Amino acid sequence: MNNRIPVAIVGTGNWGMNHVRMFSTSPACQVRYVVDANEKNLAKAQRFAADAKPLTDHRPLLDQRDCEAVVIATPGETHYEIARAFLAAGKHVLVEKPMTLKVEHARELCAVARQTGVKLMVGHILLYHPALRYIKEYADKGNLGKLYYIYSSRVNLGVVRRSENALWSFAPHDISAMMYLLEAKPITGQTVGRCYLQPGVQDVVFFTLFFPNEVMAHGQVSWLDPHKIRKMTIVGDQKMAVFDDVELQEKVRIYDKGATRPQSYESYGEGVTLRQGDIFLPHVKSAEPLRIECDHFLNCIKENKTPLTDGENGLAVVSVLNALEESMLKDGVTVKIGG
Numbered sequence: 001m002n003n004r005i006p007v008a009i010v011g012t013g014n015w016g017m018n019h020v021r022m023f024s025t026s027p028a029c030q031v032r033y034v035v036d037a038n039e040k041n042l043a044k045a046q047r048f049a050a051d052a053k054p055l056t057d058h059r060p061l062l063d064q065r066d067c068e069a070v071v072i073a074t075p076g077e078t079h080y081e082i083a084r085a086f087l088a089a090g091k092h093v094l095v096e097k098p099m100t101l102k103v104e105h106a107r108e109l110c111a112v113a114r115q116t117g118v119k120l121m122v123g124h125i126l127l128y129h130p131a132l133r134y135i136k137e138y139a140d141k142g143n144l145g146k147l148y149y150i151y152s153s154r155v156n157l158g159v160v161r162r163s164e165n166a167l168w169s170f171a172p173h174d175i176s177a178m179m180y181l182l183e184a185k186p187i188t189g190q191t192v193g194r195c196y197l198q199p200g201v202q203d204v205v206f207f208t209l210f211f212p213n214e215v216m217a218h219g220q221v222s223w224l225d226p227h228k229i230r231k232m233t234i235v236g237d238q239k240m241a242v243f244d245d246v247e248l249q250e251k252v253r254i255y256d257k258g259a260t261r262p263q264s265y266e267s268y269g270e271g272v273t274l275r276q277g278d279i280f281l282p283h284v285k286s287a288e289p290l291r292i293e294c295d296h297f298l299n300c301i302k303e304n305k306t307p308l309t310d311g312e313n314g315l316a317v318v319s320v321l322n323a324l325e326e327s328m329l330k331d332g333v334t335v336k337i338g339g
Helices: 014-024 039-048 059-063 076-088 103-116 130-140 166-182 289-303 311-329
Strands: 005-010 029-035 053-055 069-072 092-096 120-123 147-157 188-194 204-210 216-222 224-236 240-244 252-255 258-260 273-275
Touching: 005 014, 005 289, 014 029, 014 039, 014 069, 014 289, 029 039, 039 053, 059 076, 069 076, 069 289, 076 092, 076 103, 092 289, 103 120, 103 311, 120 289, 120 311, 130 166, 130 224, 130 240, 130 252, 147 166, 166 188, 166 204, 166 216, 166 224, 166 311, 188 311, 204 311
Parallel strands: 005 029, 005 069, 029 053, 069 092, 092 120, 147 216
Antiparallel strands: 147 224, 188 204, 204 216, 224 240, 240 252, 258 273
16 A cells, blocks of 8 residues: 555546546555546546545645646646646656647656656557557568558547647647657648637648658548547558557458559559458457556656656657647648757
């Protein structure tokens, strides 16, 4: 019991409640505090963490010794202020995506975490998904061959946000996964989006990222669509992989298909080799990604390890999001990413 990490969860809304559920059932920690301005949310949270003390303000926790780690699942525009305060107070922090809304704020959080020597982790949950991890390992072995491009669709007729557009709400999942699979950061990007339900909040967004070595990635995100789709396709010259998170069983499909271009462009067209093969449905061990993510956070604290989705990873995603939003506001012009 004495070795359990005391945790506070700030924000117990829809997604924050999932964190309460996960951390309250972990043998590695004890949820000591739940924080939310909404007392109904606090009452629900205490159904999972009955021994946790409810608070409507996170600031009293900054000086609490029985609060070693903090999970922040509040609206994105509040992440910077809350995370900075806890990092400066020497608390380990797991902050939900997006890490911040500005690059300079994300960079500052990384600096504060280094100065105080605590762990800063971002909730890019797809990187803890067993299906995506399977594809990553499969690709790393060279089974897909040279990667050509990736495209994803994350759409639904779902909850309409009032302040956060579809780019910031949904795209962090796919952007983090694309960079994870490619082990690279995009160089430039383009985005178009439109506001159909309310002014100033884009309900549908299409973005394209251009990576080194001519690799391209494209994504569609929206809460205004008749279909519920959570799918990513990775195309290589030897094989192609599909990750479908809506599927209950067959979340990964490997297509033994490929297209290899000729060595010389003089024979282009006639020299292209197309190959058709079987479809392979690998067995991927089922596990809840959020459980893996939460356990990883606690393990990094106990063993002093750098999280897979550390602050630098969060900074990279925020950098891409800021550039894509700039492109969207300029109606799709190509913008540079990085710096």
